[in-house]
Amino acid sequence: MPNxxxxxxxxxxxxxxxxxxYELTMGQADLDSNNNSICTExxxxxxxxxxxxxxxxxxxxxxxxxxxxRFSEDNLQWLQSSKSIPEISPRFIDYLRNFKFDGDVxxxxxxxxxxxxxxxxNITGRSIDIQLFETxxxxxxxxxxxxATKASRIVNVSEGRTCFDFGARRAHGRDAAVLSxxxxxxxxxxxxxxxxxxxxxxxxxxxTLAHKFIQDRGGELEAFRDYAMSxxxxxxxxxxxxxxxxxxxxxxxxxxxxKADGQKLVGVRLDSGNLLELSKQVRSILDSGGLQxxxxxxxxxxxxxxxxxxLKSNAPLDGFGIGTRLATGATLDPVSGNSGVSALxxxxxxVEKIEGGKxxxxxxxxxxxxxxxxxxxxxxxxxxxxxxxxIKDRICLWNEIDRGGLLIPIIKKGKxxxxxxxxxxxxxxxxxxxxxxxxxxxxxxxxxxxxxVLSEKLKGLQQKLIKEKNQMYCSDL
Amino acid sequence: MPNxxxxxxxxxxxxxxxxxxYELTMGQADLDSNNNSICTExxxxxxxxxxxxxxxxxxxxxxxxxxxxRFSEDNLQWLQSSKSIPEISPRFIDYLRNFKFDGDVxxxxxxxxxxxxxxxxNITGRSIDIQLFETxxxxxxxxxxxxATKASRIVNVSEGRTCFDFGARRAHGRDAAVLSxxxxxxxxxxxxxxxxxxxxxxxxxxxTLAHKFIQDRGGELEAFRDYAMSxxxxxxxxxxxxxxxxxxxxxxxxxxxxKADGQKLVGVRLDSGNLLELSKQVRSILDSGGLQxxxxxxxxxxxxxxxxxxLKSNAPLDGFGIGTRLATGATLDPVSGNSGVSALxxxxxxVEKIEGGKxxxxxxxxxxxxxxxxxxxxxxxxxxxxxxxxIKDRICLWNEIDRGGLLIPIIKKGKxxxxxxxxxxxxxxxxxxxxxxxxxxxxxxxxxxxxxVLSEKLKGLQQKLIKEKNQMYCSDL
Numbered sequence: 025m026p027n028x029x030x031x032x033x034x035x036x037x038x039x040x041x042x043x044x045x046y047e048l049t050m051g052q053a054d055l056d057s058n059n060n061s062i063c064t065e066x067x068x069x070x071x072x073x074x075x076x077x078x079x080x081x082x083x084x085x086x087x088x089x090x091x092x093x094r095f096s097e098d099n100l101q102w103l104q105s106s107k108s109i110p111e112i113s114p115r116f117i118d119y120l121r122n123f124k125f126d127g128d129v130x131x132x133x134x135x136x137x138x139x140x141x142x143x144x145x146n147i148t149g150r151s152i153d154i155q156l157f158e159t160x161x162x163x164x165x166x167x168x169x170x171x172a173t174k175a176s177r178i179v180n181v182s183e184g185r186t187c188f189d190f191g192a193r194r195a196h197g198r199d200a201a202v203l204s205x206x207x208x209x210x211x212x213x214x215x216x217x218x219x220x221x222x223x224x225x226x227x228x229x230x231x232t233l234a235h236k237f238i239q240d241r242g243g244e245l246e247a248f249r250d251y252a253m254s255x256x257x258x259x260x261x262x263x264x265x266x267x268x269x270x271x272x273x274x275x276x277x278x279x280x281x282x283k284a285d286g287q288k289l290v291g292v293r294l295d296s297g298n299l300l301e302l303s304k305q306v307r308s309i310l311d312s313g314g315l316q317x318x319x320x321x322x323x324x325x326x327x328x329x330x331x332x333x334x335l336k337s338n339a340p341l342d343g344f345g346i347g348t349r350l351a352t353g354a355t356l357d358p359v360s361g362n363s364g365v366s367a368l369x370x371x372x373x374x375v376e377k378i379e380g381g382k383x384x385x386x387x388x389x390x391x392x393x394x395x396x397x398x399x400x401x402x403x404x405x406x407x408x409x410x411x412x413x414x415i416k417d418r419i420c421l422w423n424e425i426d427r428g429g430l431l432i433p434i435i436k437k438g439k440x441x442x443x444x445x446x447x448x449x450x451x452x453x454x455x456x457x458x459x460x461x462x463x464x465x466x467x468x469x470x471x472x473x474x475x476x477v478l479s480e481k482l483k484g485l486q487q488k489l490i491k492e493k494n495q496m497y498c499s500d501l
Numbered sequence: 502m503p504n505x506x507x508x509x510x511x512x513x514x515x516x517x518x519x520x521x522x523y524e525l526t527m528g529q530a531d532l533d534s535n536n537n538s539i540c541t542e543x544x545x546x547x548x549x550x551x552x553x554x555x556x557x558x559x560x561x562x563x564x565x566x567x568x569x570x571r572f573s574e575d576n577l578q579w580l581q582s583s584k585s586i587p588e589i590s591p592r593f594i595d596y597l598r599n600f601k602f603d604g605d606v607x608x609x610x611x612x613x614x615x616x617x618x619x620x621x622x623n624i625t626g627r628s629i630d631i632q633l634f635e636t637x638x639x640x641x642x643x644x645x646x647x648x649a650t651k652a653s654r655i656v657n658v659s660e661g662r663t664c665f666d667f668g669a670r671r672a673h674g675r676d677a678a679v680l681s682x683x684x685x686x687x688x689x690x691x692x693x694x695x696x697x698x699x700x701x702x703x704x705x706x707x708x709t710l711a712h713k714f715i716q717d718r719g720g721e722l723e724a725f726r727d728y729a730m731s732x733x734x735x736x737x738x739x740x741x742x743x744x745x746x747x748x749x750x751x752x753x754x755x756x757x758x759x760k761a762d763g764q765k766l767v768g769v770r771l772d773s774g775n776l777l778e779l780s781k782q783v784r785s786i787l788d789s790g791g792l793q794x795x796x797x798x799x800x801x802x803x804x805x806x807x808x809x810x811x812l813k814s815n816a817p818l819d820g821f822g823i824g825t826r827l828a829t830g831a832t833l834d835p836v837s838g839n840s841g842v843s844a845l846x847x848x849x850x851x852v853e854k855i856e857g858g859k860x861x862x863x864x865x866x867x868x869x870x871x872x873x874x875x876x877x878x879x880x881x882x883x884x885x886x887x888x889x890x891x892i893k894d895r896i897c898l899w900n901e902i903d904r905g906g907l908l909i910p911i912i913k914k915g916k917x918x919x920x921x922x923x924x925x926x927x928x929x930x931x932x933x934x935x936x937x938x939x940x941x942x943x944x945x946x947x948x949x950x951x952x953x954v955l956s957e958k959l960k961g962l963q964q965k966l967i968k969e970k971n972q973m974y975c976s977d978l
Contacts, residue, residue: 026917031565032701041697045708053731088508111732162670193639194844199676220518224509231522236851239863254530255588354842365831366843367671374713386716440503
């Protein structure tokens with residue numbers, strides 16, 4: 025009897041189990057040992073995989089999760105019946121049954137330029153509660169921030185030409201495809217090929233046609249004609265199936281036929297070969313055929329380095345479809361030619377707790393800088409010059425400044441207090457943020473490190489803690 | 502007024518829109534031009550990002566999608582109202598309204614060892630229908646096959662030691678975390694830290710504790726004791742928060758206390774520093790304390806190369822938690838030290854169509870071998886030596902052999918005819934497949950290419966098509 029398991033699509037209810045095992049066991053141990061301290065955990069990036077800035081993205085999904093996290097009876101029953109946690113206690117199950125976040129969240133809005141070690145999200149609440157968010161928060165923020173940053177780099181070198189997200193087929197599964205389209209749009213991409221991303225987020229969609237469509241017909245000209253007939257206002261012809269030059273000539277034929285009908289061939293697309301040489305030849309063929317308005321789009325393993333190279337060589341390209349390297353957030357060190365791991369090393373770390381009215385700070389001072397963390401709940405100040413260009417950030421203690429910090433209130437005592445912007449507004453915010461970041465921090469090759477300093481008070485606290493050599497001092501190598 | 506958009510979790514209904522724009526426009530153009538040919542499309546990997554074999558994974562989700570793909574009125578209304586496809590026709594909307602796949606799917610079962618250019622999935626049906634599956638199929642198969650392969654490499658070098666998936670926090674979003682756990686289990690991983698993956702797939706879960714748990718308490722010993730009290734049968738202590746050697750000594754204290762109570766300290770975990778040196782010292786401390794049975798687990802940016810290096814140096818490690826590099830399928834060329842893009846270059850290509858009783862073959866012969874494709878619907882034969890070791894594969898025409906091919910029937914005329922195995926059975930299949938693949942193809946350094954040849958008939962067809970230089974011959978560079 026044929027049997028097919030479920031599709032493993034994630035439901036809101038089951039997302040309560042998007043936790044790592046230790047978030048539950050530590051919670052139970054906290055409960056058993058009456059550890060009810062109020063803690064602050066801090067999301068930040070330890071380093072940037074590529075370049076010298078990050079575009080923060082993902083907050084919307086994280087806040088949705090925090091506000092909607094509930095443990096259904098069905099999930100609780102599963103936890104209790106599960107053999108792998110033989111010791112899960114009825115008391116902890118009861119705790120989860122009544123769970124509803126009632127703490128505070130402050131965060132940097134999506135689309136903001138941020139730098140390593142700067143707090144992006146601060147969450148304050150009971151220790152048991154706020155550790156439940158770790159896995160979800162990291163998975164969402166690390167990924168979307170990686171992709172939004174990558175997209176912004178691609179858009180930046182494209183200098184006003186349109187950039188499309190074609191990455192769904194190489195994204196890491198369904199959600200990655202959708203969230204990658206979202207984050208790409210935040211980073212400045214104009215449109216996506218993925219319809220569901222358009223439906224969910226209002227991102228414009230775009231596409232051409234596949235080689236299949238042409239191979240499936242008697243000839244290229246016939247295929248082009250079929251397509252233009254069905255989409256007279258929105259035709260971009262893929263011209264490289266057999267021979268790009270011949271394809272360009274057929275495109276001229278079609279373009280002229282469309283013109284005669286009062287229509288316009290929007291563009292042609294190159295998907296293989298030497299894009300620099302071919303784009304020049306194709307431009308010339310289109311122009312000679314009177315199709316000066318028809319644009320040339322390119323795709324085929326593009327990233328910001330390849331687009332930059334093409335445009336610096338004056339390739340007459342009007343837009344780019346970026347797939348694999350966008351949707352996976354592929355990194356490349358242009359000097360060594362080495363790629364890196366496709367992940368943002370963002371972490372969610374305990375920075376302070378309040379117990380019996382006293383604040384105890386936590387941090388890690390490690391010989392391995394990548395494992396060091398800063399103590400205390402913190403805020404970020406951004407300084408600008410008279411032309412509004414960013415010149416320096418300062419990480420300070422939370423109460424050091426009254427206003428103007430990058431982190432703003434999102435949830436207070438469990439209640440949403442932030443009106444989320446539309447994705448289009450976030451994209452505008454990214455543009456505005458990036459326009460005020462000096463070019464030297466954005467260039468592909470040898471970008472300058474942006475100055476991020478610690479306030480005197482934060483430095484003082486850190487030194488005091490190191491001096492005290494208390495148990496919060498971590499000496500791991 | 503605070504406003505929070507939806508979480509963008511994917512629903513079964515909306516998955517119908519997990520299509521690239523061109524799958525819809527080509528469909529409409531096919532309909533408009535009465536292209537109702539029956540086609541076969543073929544999923545295969547053009548190359549392997551790392552090593553010389555792949556473990557196929559993801560079929561279950563793909564088949565679920567194909568069988569359940571329906572366009573709801575809500576989605577159809579959105580498509581019609583959407584401004585980006587001004588020309589979407591009522592006739593095509595009607596076609597989608599009545600869509601239900603009625604074709605055939607043949608595929609290699611999950612957990613099978615496969616090689617480049619070998620068909621992994623063949624789908625036969627109306628051109629309009631089967632192109633709708635492309636984006637979903639590629640996103641699922643490329644990702645899960647990448648991860649299952651990566652996991653199998655890690656498990657292989659670990660030589661019987663347990664390997665855990667700790668990757669959710671660096672996976673590319675929610676679905677990637679869940680599917681990565683699934684694919685990792687197919688590849689041989691023993692357990693995952695992600696509870697929802699355990700709930701969905703029955704994968705055992707595992708975990709230790711976080712540095713936070715220790716930092717949040719007065720001291721390490723106190724923290725260990727709190728944890729062991731709550732989980733006396735399942736305690737793995739994280740001992741590197743402050744000083745690993747001191748942590749190991751505290752672990753001995755706890756282990757001895759547990760022993761006195763008739764319990765056992767299952768293990769300790771190292772998460773930083775020189776894992777080789779530390780594991781030797783910690784082993785010695787545990788042994789001197791009478792805790793010979795307590796295991797040592799390691800984590801911290803591990804992958805198959807690092808695990809191999811540690812074990813070749815006789816690090817006394819009993820298991821590994823693998824995070825970022827597993828969940829992102831990070832690749833590394835051990836010779837150059839270069840990483841690659843975290844994506845499997847799998848494609849879904851048109852190989853033949855039947856029109857008016859005549860079969861027309863499609864293929865691409867390109868100077869760029871990576872862009873070449875083989876014509877016709879194909880089957881794969883695997884040859885073994887008397888000891889059941891695989892020695893050679895032959896890709897042949899579909900009807901060349903009657904039985905024994907790697908691709909088996911999954912869907913016939915729209916009906917499921919395959920009884921899906923459990924994930925545990927798939928893991929066993931992977932083990933069995935890999936045990937019959939000679940070691941020389943599995944070694945990390947300079948693995949031998951596995952011989953995959955084309956049958957004489959397939960070669961003959963290819964040469965005939967090239968000779969005819971018909972429109973199916975593609976000369977892109």
